[in-house]
Amino acid sequence: MQEILTSSVTQLAKYIREEKYSSLLVVEIFIKQIKIVNPTLNAIIYPRFSEAMEEAEEADRLLKKGIIKGGLHGVPITIKECLDLIGTPSTFGLKRRAEDFPVKNDPYVQKLIDEGAIILGKTNVSQLLAFFEADNPLYGRTNNPLNFNFSCGGSSGGEGAIIAALGSPLGLGTDLGGSVRIPAAFCGILGFKPTMWRNYDFSRIIENVQFNSICSVTGILGRSVEDLALVGKLIGEIPNPFNKVPQKFPDYNKVFAHEIRVGYFLSDGLFEASSAIRKGVLEAVEILGKQGIMSKEIEPFSPKKAEALQTRINSFNGAELFLDNLQKDKPAKQIAALIPLIKLPQTIIRMIGNIAGIFGQKTIKRLSRHFGFKGEKALAKLEMEHREYIEYCLNRMNYENINVILSPVNALPAYLHGSSVYLGSAGTYTLTHSVNGFPAGVVPLRKIKKEDILPRKKTWEKANSIARKIDKLSEDLSVSVQVAAAPWREDLVLKTMHILSGGTNA
Numbered sequence: 001m002q003e004i005l006t007s008s009v010t011q012l013a014k015y016i017r018e019e020k021y022s023s024l025l026v027v028e029i030f031i032k033q034i035k036i037v038n039p040t041l042n043a044i045i046y047p048r049f050s051e052a053m054e055e056a057e058e059a060d061r062l063l064k065k066g067i068i069k070g071g072l073h074g075v076p077i078t079i080k081e082c083l084d085l086i087g088t089p090s091t092f093g094l095k096r097r098a099e100d101f102p103v104k105n106d107p108y109v110q111k112l113i114d115e116g117a118i119i120l121g122k123t124n125v126s127q128l129l130a131f132f133e134a135d136n137p138l139y140g141r142t143n144n145p146l147n148f149n150f151s152c153g154g155s156s157g158g159e160g161a162i163i164a165a166l167g168s169p170l171g172l173g174t175d176l177g178g179s180v181r182i183p184a185a186f187c188g189i190l191g192f193k194p195t196m197w198r199n200y201d202f203s204r205i206i207e208n209v210q211f212n213s214i215c216s217v218t219g220i221l222g223r224s225v226e227d228l229a230l231v232g233k234l235i236g237e238i239p240n241p242f243n244k245v246p247q248k249f250p251d252y253n254k255v256f257a258h259e260i261r262v263g264y265f266l267s268d269g270l271f272e273a274s275s276a277i278r279k280g281v282l283e284a285v286e287i288l289g290k291q292g293i294m295s296k297e298i299e300p301f302s303p304k305k306a307e308a309l310q311t312r313i314n315s316f317n318g319a320e321l322f323l324d325n326l327q328k329d330k331p332a333k334q335i336a337a338l339i340p341l342i343k344l345p346q347t348i349i350r351m352i353g354n355i356a357g358i359f360g361q362k363t364i365k366r367l368s369r370h371f372g373f374k375g376e377k378a379l380a381k382l383e384m385e386h387r388e389y390i391e392y393c394l395n396r397m398n399y400e401n402i403n404v405i406l407s408p409v410n411a412l413p414a415y416l417h418g419s420s421v422y423l424g425s426a427g428t429y430t431l432t433h434s435v436n437g438f439p440a441g442v443v444p445l446r447k448i449k450k451e452d453i454l455p456r457k458k459t460w461e462k463a464n465s466i467a468r469k470i471d472k473l474s475e476d477l478s479v480s481v482q483v484a485a486a487p488w489r490e491d492l493v494l495k496t497m498h499i500l501s502g503g504t505n506a
Contacts, residue, residue, distance in 0.1 A: 004029045005166040008224035009075055009231070012169060013116075016074040019063065023074025027056040027118060030076050034120065034167040040148065043162035045081060045139040046088050046122040052076060055118045070115030071230060078168040080156050081122040081139075082129060082203045083109050083218070092205050093127035093136025094329045106202050108172060108218045108235040115234055120168060123158025127332040128322045129174065129205060129216075131420045132182050132410075132427055134158050137330050141417060144186055146447075146477055150414040153183035159221045160187035170222040170231065174201045177310060178410070178430025180219035181482060184442040185409035188478030190497065192228040193219040195487045196437035198247065200240035205325055213313050213383060214435055215242075225252075225498040228441070232490060250491035252498060257291050260496060263298035263402035268432070270303055271363075271411040271425040271463070274471050276452035280445050280479035284406055284500055291499050298400050300407070301393050303428045304366075306435040309386050311370035316379060318343050334421045346372025361461055363425050386435070393436040397486055404496050405433075405484040409442050412470050413477040419470075422463045433484045440484035441493045443500040447476050 004026055007015070015021045031049050038044050059074035084090050084102035091097040105113065113119070127136035134157025135141035142158050144150040145165040152161040156173025160183025163171055173180040175193045184191025193199075194217060201216035220231050229252055236249040264285055266278040273281075285295045314321065319342045331339055341349060353368020373382065397403065411426035433440040453475065456468045481500065485492040 001029055005033055007169065009072065009077070009170045009222065009227040010224065012075045013072055016059070016063070017068060023056040023059040023118070024053060026074065027052050027076045027120070030120060030167060034162065037145070037165040037167050038162070040143060041145060041161050041165055042140055042142045043123050043152070043158040043165070043167065044078065044121040045124045045158065048088065048119060048121050051087070052118050052120050059116060059118065068116070071234070072112060073116030074118065075116065076118045076120045076168065077112065078120050078123050078159060078162055078171040079109055080159055080171065080173045081125045082174060082205065083172055084204070085109055085119060085122065088122055090204065091138055092129055092325065093125050093138050093332070094325065095138045096327060096329050098138065107238050108202070111234055111238060112172070112231070123162055123171065125156065125158065126154035127335065128325060129155035129176065129179060130322055131155070131334045132178065132415060133334060133417070133420045134161070135334065136332055144414055146188060147414070149416060149473065150477065151186065151417050151420070153186035153414065154420070155179040156221065157183045160184055160189060163187070163221055163223065164189050170220065170227050173219055173221055174203055174216050175219045175434065176214070176216035177434045178427050180221060181409055181430045181440060181442045182427065184221050185444070185478060185480035186414040188444040188447070188480065189221060189223055190225065190228060190444070190501070191219065191221045191442040192232060192493070193217055193433070193440050194232055194236055194490055195439045196434070197242040197487065198236050200242050202240070214310060214386065225494055225501055225503065229494050236490070247488055250489065252491040252494035255491050255495040257293050257499070260293045260404055260492060261402045262288060262293060262295035262404045262406050262496070263400050264295050264406035265298055265300045266408070268300045268303040268428050270307065270428050272456065273408040273411045274413060274456070274474065275454035276448045276474060276479055277408045277411070277413060279452055281406060281408060281481055283445060284481045287500055288496070293499070295406065296402070298402070301396055301432055301436070302389070303432050305389055306432040307425070307428050308370050309382065309389060309435050310431050311367060312373050312382055313386070315342055315371050315373070316382070317374050333418065337421065342371055344372070363461060363463060367424065390436050393438070394486060403485055403489065404492050407482050409480050409482040412467055413448060413474045413479065414470070416466070416470055419466050422466050425463065426467070429482060437487050438484045439487070439490045439493050440482055441497045442480050442482055443497045444478045444480045445500070446479050448474050448479055450475050452479070
């Protein structure tokens with residue numbers, strides 16, 4: 001039934017509470033849709049259909065007794081594979097972890113279950129959650145429902161794909177550098193990353209993360225801002241190592257248009273955004289302007305520094321945070337070539353970068369300066385620089401007299417399968433708000449039209465030739481924009497997203 005498949009989580013919860021539809025019927029319709037779309041998408045890689053139907057029957061029985069578990073009573077959702085759920089493995093795309101069945105649920109997953117949510121299954125990821133595609137040797141790759149030649153993004157790519165294909169109304173993902181926001185943009189749905197210190201990611205791949213380092217967060221993918229706000233509030237007040245006494249999640253309905261002051265940029269200066277993406281940002285500025293929200297063009301917040309910090313911290317001590325988990329597993333092709341390079345001495349890495357630069361590979365030369373950092377002194381220096389960068393971003397917000405930042409989500413509307421290894425710098429748009437810890441969301445505006453596609457300037461770089469090819473093939477992919485605000489101001493992000501999604505400024 002199309003009404004059920006296209007309804008928001010908030011609407012579905014209301015339908016079930018009012019007994020317009022039973023939870024069992026809703027669950028069965030989504031399962032049927034998954035069975036139709038998943039064979040070509042490969043988004044759901046661990047279904048739990050029989051369990052979901054039993055839980056739906058129980059939700060209906062409780063409702064008959066007048067018992068409502070919470071705001072998501074009887075509503076089906078999906079979750080990213082790395083999030084612990086009893087009875088399902090958390091593998092991160094590693095074959096050696098195929099039998100890794102957790103003894104307890106992830107705190108955010110448990111919270112949604114306590115609120116009555118029913119989990120239909122787990123969705124595909126990139127191996128080690130390490131790149132912007134959902135592809136790994138254990139489960140294979142997930143296709144983009146808008147165009148099967150393209151990736152759905154990553155690492156929460158399976159979530160983006162199944163929600164866009166109407167197989168789920170909402171899902172949880174994680175985001176270290178854009179892993180919620182990239183799939184949302186690539187698949188044409190909404191995505192939301194809360195403040196870094198609010199939603200610490202409890203996935204067991206990051207157990208040894210340093211307290212002051214850049215850390216992953218748990219975020220949400222869905223089809224309505226109201227849903228993002230609802231689930232954001234539920235999971236946004238759970239204590240974590242950064243936020244032992246959680247701050248109250250702010251209500252975006254209490255924000256008015258005249259309070260929003262937007263700064264926007266069209267390109268970060270590291271990787272030129274596609275013409276369609278730049279046009280989308282200007283269209284978003286126009287939409288906001290019609291609601292009385294003034295915008296001004298600004299310089300991006302030093303994306304080169306953000307790139308340096310993210311790369312240096314993530315690759316610290318030979319990227320042990322990731323590679324210690326790989327062990328004897330075969331690496332995915334998107335990271336296989338990087339592993340030997342990361343383990344080389346810093347002087348050798350820089351020499352390779354210099355040689356690449358001679359042949360026009362300027363990005364490789366720049367990135368080569370960020371590998372090979374080791375030792376406690378180096379880590380302490382990086383953490384100090386990280387704190388200074390956050391302070392710089394907050395000072396820039398004050399200096400510019402803005403409280404919302406509008407920008408591209410990625411330099412490209414989506415990646416062709418296997419191309420993420422060459423396109424690292426295209427993702428600096430999301431990475432910046434991972435480094436500064438800002439809450440950030442993604443709003444799809446429309447699909448790309450042929451007239452939006454303009455030729456990209458030629459350079460010698462491999463990434464540029466791939467980007468030119470992607471641009472030419474990008475018709476009917478999504479035009480999306482990114483919205484960010486200072487830490488703890490999720491309300492500003494969500495209100496701006498609400499307006500861009502067609503809501504009023506009231």
